[in-house]
Amino acid sequence: MFRHTKLLQFEAKPERPDPYYARKLQELIGGAYGEMTVTMQYLFQGWNCRIEGKYKDLIMDTATEEIGHVEMLATMVARLLEGAPATATAEAAQDPVMAAVLGGMDPQQAIVAGGGAVPADSNGTPWNGKYIVASGNLLADFRANAAAEAQGRLQTARLYNMTDDPGVKEMLKFNLARDTVHQKQWLRAIEELQADGLESDIAPGALLDEEDQTHNNTIWHLSDGPDGNKGTWSTGEDRIEYLMDPKPLGGPGSAPKPDPELYATYSPTQDAMGTVKGKAQSAVNKVT
Amino acid sequence: MFRHTKLLQFEAKPERPDPYYARKLQELIGGAYGEMTVTMQYLFQGWNCRIEGKYKDLIMDTATEEIGHVEMLATMVARLLEGAPATATAEAAQDPVMAAVLGGMDPQQAIVAGGGAVPADSNGTPWNGKYIVASGNLLADFRANAAAEAQGRLQTARLYNMTDDPGVKEMLKFNLARDTVHQKQWLRAIEELQADGLESDIAPGALLDEEDQTHNNTIWHLSDGPDGNKGTWSTGEDRIEYLMDPKPLGGPGSAPKPDPELYATYSPTQDAMGTVKGKAQSAVNKVT
């Protein structure tokens, strides 16, 4: 169960409105790597965690924090939209700055939300549940978490460079910091999983003996770039072998004889070219 | 530019049809962590890579391989559907096994694809472009790649346990192996990026000095689990500090005075409870 305080985790006060930037900030709310994603990803991971204790508690601590990040960003967006020229017509544009703002604004923040944030990204694509993963396997999931925090921090860093507003920058400095520590904590938790003997370095640690031992340590040179084997991954004792001229291992890909009642194009008497031999099949392609 | 051979990278021959399993395999084709995802993720990363040489070549080698994985799986699905009771009515079910198959089949594999694979997951949700990421930052992207391969291998391992068919298992052993080596290669490439001095351990390595130094090394104890600080992440010299009773740093979250032409509910004379004081505002909520 959850409780809420009206106080924000960190202040979210822009110095002045900036409706175009309010659109861009949507990426951090409802984008694939926005705060709604980490909120829901961590919540479902926590609820689906099969091992009580430190891991689950760390997940739930972080999940609960992230709901508050959505809150900070939604508040910031509403404030950036204060006094926005929502109902200005294009004809009213008097100067290039206004023109850029008018052209670049998110019309749904005005028409749909009345001057507030929406659960969507900077192009208006709605957030969806496929952005998250909660597999029950903590190694696989903590990798996904570290990756999500990395993409999130990267996008925050880019947005940090897109504004001069001291109030916005102040909040983004806090967000950058939280993304840094969250990256670090998931990387540390991965080490801990391995130290605890719960997971190996490959996720999942299962079936490693059953998987195809001939093909689990080779890079296939399938693009003609000459340097794919110049990394240290291709050198040393534990190197991954680089197959310079790999050949297909399977036969030709082909689909089987079709079910006649599904009407795939087919002839029982076709030759290799697909031409019908002898008595031509009727134009009705149902094979009898 | 690409070229194609009809030969599959690895054989994809089931011993017998299994239409229900053909549905489940869709997860590895068009699911969020299926082969379409890694194909497109690596292709866009390669095309968007800003640094020529070993990293880009490794990405393109792997991307090109993954297209062939979609091909193997699509071929396998078509073969698993051979002779499937696509047009059997429910009344035709004579035994429980058939009933389970009929109930569990993907109707679109028959109705839409005529007995073949579709670019969708095991519940029929179509693959979409938001499943991938290609940010230009290789640390952030390789983390995402290692995470994708981990989830992909995990799902493959689960599916491996859901079949007894030796032909299917043979192919999945190959897939497991490729997922293992791909995980390994991205982890190694992350180390290489750091060894080359191109990226640090936090993505992106930028703005680390500008970010909020007070809050980039603390875990906020916001869920009441008692063990969030029991990991080694909370011990030692480089520990992340655990705030046992963190307080909000910001003021109350509130939205500014609305634009009257957008008709948000508001009264200029409301008291703290939202009740209008003195002369009641007209029912028309446009503030004049």
Next chain:
Amino acid sequence: MFRHTKLLQFEAKPERPDPYYARKLQELIGGAYGEMTVTMQYLFQGWNCRIEGKYKDLIMDTATEEIGHVEMLATMVARLLEGAPATATAEAAQDPVMAAVLGGMDPQQAIVAGGGAVPADSNGTPWNGKYIVASGNLLADFRANAAAEAQGRLQTARLYNMTDDPGVKEMLKFNLARDTVHQKQWLRAIEELQADGLESDIAPGALLDEEDQTHNNTIWHLSDGPDGNKGTWSTGEDRIEYLMDPKPLGGPGSAPKPDPELYATYSPTQDAMGTVKGKAQSAVNKVT
């Protein structure tokens, strides 16, 4: 900012596993009227609320409760999946009950979530941000809230009839109760908005004098059912007028002459039938 306790708002303990039912319960988690919807709808409404006090506080109380409802349902789903025949092959089905379960299970709860809930509905369609509305206008939004709670309670009632498990029914009785009181509270809050003079009975209360007065009180009889005017809405002093034989008020719908550089099919010399008169236009349809 939010805080979390590990204790559930209400107990979520099924008496026995039921994996098919676990799929159906997904509708209450990630369906269009599931708990993720009301959670996000109320959160965004609260953050975007322009009038401090009783309305906003009520919204935030309810929003915070709803996060905990997602938690209860996700927990229930994981428990219903305990011991589910996730890796049983169709061939393993020994009796009709098992067959129905196998056929009807959600494969992604096993393959993707490892035996847990996913942020999707009972057909696997992911939850998305378009399910919610937060317009800033409280009358419009409270109507949407009452409607959402009504659909939610209706679906819960249907699901209540689909199980015999006493533990599941116990939790659903709680959910039904909460949906009842939430419906009631939004209906009461609508009355309060009107009593406070903040909104009228039509949302928004604006532009009522400017809108077309001739057409704001008529039902157009456009389907040939004979009873559309038999309700009390068509009787009494404040009746809505029923136009028995309404005529179109506009001219023909037609699209203007196209931009030649966009290559819409068009001929400057066509007659009314679309046939080109005199010198035939060249096959190149660019108008010169």
Next chain:
Amino acid sequence: MFRHTKLLQFEAKPERPDPYYARKLQELIGGAYGEMTVTMQYLFQGWNCRIEGKYKDLIMDTATEEIGHVEMLATMVARLLEGAPATATAEAAQDPVMAAVLGGMDPQQAIVAGGGAVPADSNGTPWNGKYIVASGNLLADFRANAAAEAQGRLQTARLYNMTDDPGVKEMLKFNLARDTVHQKQWLRAIEELQADGLESDIAPGALLDEEDQTHNNTIWHLSDGPDGNKGTWSTGEDRIEYLMDPKPLGGPGSAPKPDPELYATYSPTQDAMGTVKGKAQSAVNKVT
């Protein structure tokens, strides 16, 4: 079965083109509360209505009208795009007004539709079937209808303030009027359902005696706003009780022991912190 006349229900003639506004109007065509939504919502409700007569006939009258509203808006959009600078390059922008128009236009109206409307909203998100509801329960559905008309009228009112074009405003006055009467008719029909004894004030009227009687009349104070109980909903005889310090009723949320073949992270010998006791489990996390 349907019939169509070329005449529009109301005139849709702008005085002059306005391509930026043509983008905004897309919200009323293909947005979540646009005319495609009410068209399809009412059609499916009518087709799924289980009670012949006045309710069904009213639904079908309105559904049929709404198809004509999509037609009016699509016609208006095509006309607003006449002579639009669809193929102007950014370099051709000579003044701020043109710049705002160029920046703000919907590129798909030109590239995809050749200067016409698309079945999408003002950010290009396609309309989808999840926007509608047709549950068979008329109380729940009429609530949804009144809510949809409220949001639709609100968006129309906002768009009315975003244009000065007399032709556009004339049509929107008609739309506002229709949204007003449609709101009214659904509210009246809700009263009628109750007067007819078909539904109560809570939807559905079923299971009210079986639901949890202890928790169907309480608001849980879970956010720290002080005014959630200051509305009249918390006063009087039929007040909803306000729980000032509500406690969780359930035990801790936890997920059960996982299926070993699904490889969730787990150890049979872990302690409360998640640390493995005694003999460390192998790195392979399959529980044997």
Next chain:
Amino acid sequence: MFRHTKLLQFEAKPERPDPYYARKLQELIGGAYGEMTVTMQYLFQGWNCRIEGKYKDLIMDTATEEIGHVEMLATMVARLLEGAPATATAEAAQDPVMAAVLGGMDPQQAIVAGGGAVPADSNGTPWNGKYIVASGNLLADFRANAAAEAQGRLQTARLYNMTDDPGVKEMLKFNLARDTVHQKQWLRAIEELQADGLESDIAPGALLDEEDQTHNNTIWHLSDGPDGNKGTWSTGEDRIEYLMDPKPLGGPGSAPKPDPELYATYSPTQDAMGTVKGKAQSAVNKVT
């Protein structure tokens, strides 16, 4: 403007309920090539048609018919669901037929629609506006129409083979017939466009002289199948040339130097392998 009669275009009466088949029929309602698609495709094409007369009138005749097809199918689905075991638990399955039905039913037809059709396909994926095209170019659009009717008839034919119910088959015979004539009419209309000199055989007929004349009549042999040039398309005077060993015409694909403020991984001093030469760049990858 539209009008509606309660009479269906054709009878839609199944002999007996078949809830599993009711799920499959959803493909013809809300699938990519279902009746909602042709309805909306033709409506938007008609509204966006730039040439008055025979073409537009044919489009609108057909569009209006298709709305009635959605109606027939939605009615059929509701009737197929009559008496469906919507609330039967899996445990209640007593025989394999019931098991197949239970496992294969669409749970949303019961939970969401109360025993009726939904605007979604046979896997529950909602219909969306991207399924349709209305480009303004009639040749391009009539090709899309003929293709849509072909896929639609194909799916109808497959579904025809999946039922034994005489009532369902009777209606599907009508649907098959309508799909046949609609295919024919669009093919005939394509010939007419060409006869009228409005379009050529390539869509659009524009820019044919400006396009690259060297590469507009060659097939590139990029897959190693030996028979790609064995069709008559590769023989005769107007043959398409088959390039047996085509070479890339462009230089290497590469992305330009990145914007340093967007933090793509890059080093100004890297060598061809991506290794940094000389003084290593700091771990902070911002280029200064």
Next chain:
Amino acid sequence: MFRHTKLLQFEAKPERPDPYYARKLQELIGGAYGEMTVTMQYLFQGWNCRIEGKYKDLIMDTATEEIGHVEMLATMVARLLEGAPATATAEAAQDPVMAAVLGGMDPQQAIVAGGGAVPADSNGTPWNGKYIVASGNLLADFRANAAAEAQGRLQTARLYNMTDDPGVKEMLKFNLARDTVHQKQWLRAIEELQADGLESDIAPGALLDEEDQTHNNTIWHLSDGPDGNKGTWSTGEDRIEYLMDPKPLGGPGSAPKPDPELYATYSPTQDAMGTVKGKAQSAVNKVT
């Protein structure tokens, strides 16, 4: 299996950056008729093709080429974005051209992709698997292919007119040429299918004798346009009959008596108007 060369199929070098145009080009990458669509459509058709030889080989040749088209366009987009004012604030706009560019740019190309292409269209909607079709029936699929190439060429032609950049135009001339030949090849392959006796002119050629012979050659005059029968489709010996005043063939559309446990609104004693007769049903709408 696939192989890749770093050389592009055709050069993709713009003369100068144009970030607004880079957004528009997204339509050709990830739009419904962009290169990702034809890539995946042809790949799945090839993998699902049931007839070996010339048809399948042609499909795979073309599929393999299309992957390279996505590559060319992604490369072009990255180059058009070089030096884009990604991090310029709106306030920095100094002239209308810059304003139009700023307003019209795709923010995700910067924030998400770091200055590169994304798998989405010009409004940011992600590409999805429902854009493609691979039915197994080659006539139906080749029609879809010819239609896709027609829409693709049309969009390319429109985009050709939206730029003055010689480098961009050079590449688009190549794309136009490839779209021309691909249209031609699918049209020729359709003729070949018929010449080979594999398919007729209607897809599928099956069930033509079983379909309703009374209604497979009539156009229903359901819209009041007077010219729907003025095409040659309505003249000559093989004309399609035009029904001037068609009547519905079915009875009234109605839904059956509902399942009481699903709580659709219903009364066993209602009259034709929906009013309950005699003893009013209780407000609880469960029918007993």
